[in-house]
Amino acid sequence: MDSKMDSKDEHIRSYVVNEDADTLPMDLMDPTGVLVKPKWRGTSQDKVDMEVLGRHQVLRRNFRFLSMLGFGSTLICTWEILLSFIVFISTNGGTANLFWGYLVILVGVWLTYASLAEMASMAPTAGGQYHWVSEFAPPRYQKFLSYIVGWVCMTGWQAGLLSVGFLVGTIIQGLIVLNDLTYTFERWHGTLLVWAVTSFCVIFNTFLAKRLPAIEGMVLTIHVMGLFAIIVPLWVLSPRASSRDALLTFTNAGGWPSTGLSAMIGLLTPMGSLTGFDCCVHMSEEVEDAGRTIPRSVMWSVYLNGAMGFTMAITMCYCLGDLTEVLKTPTGYPFIQVFHNATKNHAATNVMVTIVIITLTACCISLVATSSRQLWSFARDKGVPFSGWLAYVSPTLHIPVRAIMVSLSITCAISLINIGSTSALNAIVSLGTSASLSSYYITIACLVWRRIYGDPLPPRRWSLGRYGLAINIASLVFITPILFFAFWPIATPVQPSTMNWAVVMYGSVVIWSLVYYAIWGKNSYVGPVTVVKRDI
Numbered sequence: 001m002d003s004k005m006d007s008k009d010e011h012i013r014s015y016v017v018n019e020d021a022d023t024l025p026m027d028l029m030d031p032t033g034v035l036v037k038p039k040w041r042g043t044s045q046d047k048v049d050m051e052v053l054g055r056h057q058v059l060r061r062n063f064r065f066l067s068m069l070g071f072g073s074t075l076i077c078t079w080e081i082l083l084s085f086i087v088f089i090s091t092n093g094g095t096a097n098l099f100w101g102y103l104v105i106l107v108g109v110w111l112t113y114a115s116l117a118e119m120a121s122m123a124p125t126a127g128g129q130y131h132w133v134s135e136f137a138p139p140r141y142q143k144f145l146s147y148i149v150g151w152v153c154m155t156g157w158q159a160g161l162l163s164v165g166f167l168v169g170t171i172i173q174g175l176i177v178l179n180d181l182t183y184t185f186e187r188w189h190g191t192l193l194v195w196a197v198t199s200f201c202v203i204f205n206t207f208l209a210k211r212l213p214a215i216e217g218m219v220l221t222i223h224v225m226g227l228f229a230i231i232v233p234l235w236v237l238s239p240r241a242s243s244r245d246a247l248l249t250f251t252n253a254g255g256w257p258s259t260g261l262s263a264m265i266g267l268l269t270p271m272g273s274l275t276g277f278d279c280c281v282h283m284s285e286e287v288e289d290a291g292r293t294i295p296r297s298v299m300w301s302v303y304l305n306g307a308m309g310f311t312m313a314i315t316m317c318y319c320l321g322d323l324t325e326v327l328k329t330p331t332g333y334p335f336i337q338v339f340h341n342a343t344k345n346h347a348a349t350n351v352m353v354t355i356v357i358i359t360l361t362a363c364c365i366s367l368v369a370t371s372s373r374q375l376w377s378f379a380r381d382k383g384v385p386f387s388g389w390l391a392y393v394s395p396t397l398h399i400p401v402r403a404i405m406v407s408l409s410i411t412c413a414i415s416l417i418n419i420g421s422t423s424a425l426n427a428i429v430s431l432g433t434s435a436s437l438s439s440y441y442i443t444i445a446c447l448v449w450r451r452i453y454g455d456p457l458p459p460r461r462w463s464l465g466r467y468g469l470a471i472n473i474a475s476l477v478f479i480t481p482i483l484f485f486a487f488w489p490i491a492t493p494v495q496p497s498t499m500n501w502a503v504v505m506y507g508s509v510v511i512w513s514l515v516y517y518a519i520w521g522k523n524s525y526v527g528p529v530t531v532v533k534r535d536i
Contacts, residue, residue, distance in 0.1 A: 054531030070220035072301030078309030092266030094251030108478030117295035156435030169193030174331035376400035430502035
């Protein structure tokens with residue numbers, strides 16, 4: 001069997017495809033799709049990386065650094081997410097926690113994504129975390145830990161797609177309320193809007209996939225210019241809080257025993273706005289010179305979004321106005337009320353909120369791409385049910401269409417939670433954040449083990465150098481308390497309607513993955529390390 005595969009690999013390497021042809025001949029088809037034309041296979045280093053990782057090039061490498069920077073920055077949408085989540089930190093910690101907590105989170109985020117960026121340079125693959133665990137974990141635990149990380153990472157991205165779709169849909173509802181006070185804010189309306197927004201993003205990802213890199217650059221411009229279009233009116237027109245109230249007064253409106261505990265729970269807001277920069281990693285097999293471009297894209301996205309998010313955080317600290325009033329807004333989103341209080345004009349408020357809706361919709365488009373690629377990659381290694389079907393790549397579009405459609409189906413199904421629960425957003429956000437942080441923690445812990453006890457790390461073109469181990473350990477110290485508090489509700493006493501159901505959802509995913517592993521997965525799942533050829 002191995003000799004047949006080697007022969008096929010050699011045949012593929014020596015074959016030159018006619019530039020007018022979209023695909024290879026039938027005898028050179030990969031089990032997960034069709035190899036793309038030579039011009040879409042990236043640089044010579046990309047070809048070496050794919051050979052080392054034991055993969056065939058079935059997706060187009062049409063992203064470069066600038067388009068990938070746009071992809072990473074607009075997917076995270078830090079300043080837009082901060083605006084949307086302001087209700088959470090207003091309840092726990094207040095504006096002082098938004099300011100100081102954001103700075104603390106930003107430092108921890110840099111440590112975390114620097115660790116992931118280095119691994120992305122070692123193994124630039126769409127699998128990301130579960131692939132790295134498969135390579136760097138202790139040999140006896142590689143397969144199981146890799147499998148678990150694949151599931152929690154997949155959960156994080158599917159929850160992220162749902163949460164942003166939920167934001168867009170319900171912000172649209174809030175804007176309707178602002179302009180028509182007779183409108184009744186029905187939760188099922190929000191669910192239908194989530195379906196509509198996500199369906200639009202899926203259609204975009206399916207039929208305009210080749211245009212995605214160019215569009216990401218355009219959206220990056222809107223993302224940057226939109227920030228100034230919003231903060232300038234706020235600084236000019238809003239009532240200004242004193243520095244003492246804005247930066248030094250912590251609040252505890254959640255009823256917790258201490259303000260310190262309340263502040264720790266409130267850190268979900270800045271953490272949620274700065275989680276997900278590994279999105280670039282899951283697009284690795286569509287990026288030119290991925291081993292160098294991906295880590296640079298990850299870190300520059302952190303720098304750019306971190307700075308823009310901090311600018312918005314300061315703006316909100318000083319320009320939020322009467323907190324009691326904005327929290328009672330009928331729109332459901334305090335930031336909409338803040339915009340209206342500042343401008344006292346419906347048209348101006350509509351424009352400002354529309355900017356947020358546009359950028360969050362672009363974020364949703366990128367989330368569809370990322371979540372589907374991660375799911376596709378995990379299916380390629382037989383980590384999920386119906387893996388053979390999910391791992392299919394369209395021979396004409398060169399995208400994992402079935403994984404995209406499954407992501408849409410998951411979003412539509414879980415968004416029904418919104419109909420029966422007023423705390424749906426908090427649960428979904430917590431699930432996405434906690435699942436992603438779990439995958440980061442296990443992955444970086446395996447890297448620490450490899451640095452201390454294992455073989456030398458693979459070669460990489462983006463390195464943390466001699467500070468790598470210290471940065472890795474510091475990131476684990478940072479993630480530990482944040483992950484713990486990500487499951488907490490925003491207020492006490494806790495009732496079923498205010499419970500943070502993320503812990504139940506997370507536990508259900510882990511239990512299901514363990515059951516599936518015990519019955520089928522341990523026999524079907526193929527850890528990526530089994531196909532890696534580091535001796536090439």
